[in-house]
Amino acid sequence: MSFQIEHDKWISDHLRRRRGERLDALKRGHGYGNRLFAEQIWWPLVGHFHGFHPEYEVKDWRGRSYFVDFMLVIGAISVIFEIMDFGSHGTDRSKYRRDLNRGLFLEAQDYSVYYISLDELKENPSFILSALRSILSPYLSGQLSTKRTITRSYSKIERDLMRIAIRNNRVIRPSEAARELELYTATVIKYCRLLVDKGKFRAVARGVSGRIVYYEYVGSIQSPDLV
Numbered sequence: 001m002s003f004q005i006e007h008d009k010w011i012s013d014h015l016r017r018r019r020g021e022r023l024d025a026l027k028r029g030h031g032y033g034n035r036l037f038a039e040q041i042w043w044p045l046v047g048h049f050h051g052f053h054p055e056y057e058v059k060d061w062r063g064r065s066y067f068v069d070f071m072l073v074i075g076a077i078s079v080i081f082e083i084m085d086f087g088s089h090g091t092d093r094s095k096y097r098r099d100l101n102r103g104l105f106l107e108a109q110d111y112s113v114y115y116i117s118l119d120e121l122k123e124n125p126s127f128i129l130s131a132l133r134s135i136l137s138p139y140l141s142g143q144l145s146t147k148r149t150i151t152r153s154y155s156k157i158e159r160d161l162m163r164i165a166i167r168n169n170r171v172i173r174p175s176e177a178a179r180e181l182e183l184y185t186a187t188v189i190k191y192c193r194l195l196v197d198k199g200k201f202r203a204v205a206r207g208v209s210g211r212i213v214y215y216e217y218v219g220s221i222q223s224p225d226l227v
Contacts, residue, residue, distance in 0.1 A: 002170075002202060002216050003043045007035075010049040022057055025067040029055040033083040033118045034069050040125040041116075042070075045133060046140060047170070047220050056080075061105040068106075074139050078111050085118040133221075140220060154198075157181070157191050162200060162226055165217035172201075173214045 014026055034054065042052065056071035058080075070081040082103075103113045114135070120128060154162075160181055165172040174188040181188070192215045195201040201215040 002204075002218060003039055006049060007038060007043075010052075011054065014054060021065065022055075022067075025057070026055045029067060029069065033085060033121065036118075036121055037070070037081065037083050037116060040121065041129050041132060044170075045129060045136070045221065047218055058106065058111070060102050066102060072136075072139070077139060079136070079139065080106060080111050080113045081116060082113065083116050083118055083121065155191070157183070157187075158195055158198075158200075159226055161188065161191055161195065162217055162219065165201070165215070166221050166226075170217040171214050172217065 011026075011030065015023065018026060038049075038054075042049070046052070051073050053071045053073065055067045055069065057065055057067055058071075060066045068080045069083050072079040072081070103115070106113050114132070116128060161172060161177060164177050164180060172192070174185050174192060177183075178185040178188045192201055192203075196203055196215070200217060200219045202218050203212045204214050204216055205211060206213045
């Protein structure tokens with residue numbers, strides 16, 4: 001599965017580049033709740049981990065190091081995501097107070113801070129996904145436009161295929177798409193291959209023969225190329 005592959009590469013890359021306390025923080029901190037956010041929210045929303053950092057070091061109001069769960073960095077913009085478990089505070093009012101003070105201080109330092117309930121993440125991820133899609137849309141669109149060094153044009157068929165894949169959890173099967181678009185399957189396969197070359201699709205093979213059984217959309221669901 002694409003998420004598994006890209007997630008493992010992303011974490012392995014950070015583990016390889018970190019040392020000391022930063023390495024220990026990543027090993028300790030990227031647990032169940034953080035991985036769930038990456039899989040259920042970030043991957044469907046963005047489709048990649050570029051500019052997205054796990055267990056990112058910041059300084060609190062006392063000048064002490066603290067590692068936030070996730071940091072999105074786009075140019076001069078920094079957005080923090082903290083996954084909050086109700087049980088992590090328990091009856092410790094001091095910890096609760098420190099967490100709120102830290103968030104207030106980080107906002108004062110021009111970070112945008114968003115707290116995500118672990119319970120909501122487990123029980124109602126669609127609400128979080130919808131809210132963050134609205135919040136982050138301007139940032140993600142800006143990220144895409146600044147990264148595009150070569151202008152790529154997409155035909156109507158290519159845009160239709162990308163939209164179909166998004167509606168079907170990023171997966172597109174040429175025979176099904178051909179029926180929906182009233183095209184020959186061979187025509188759909190041709191355009192899917194073009195989208196692979198353009199970095200929008202990934203071909204997924206199965207079995208000993210390595211026959212391609214479907215394509216997976218790996219772009220952003222906010223991409224202006226869809227319009």
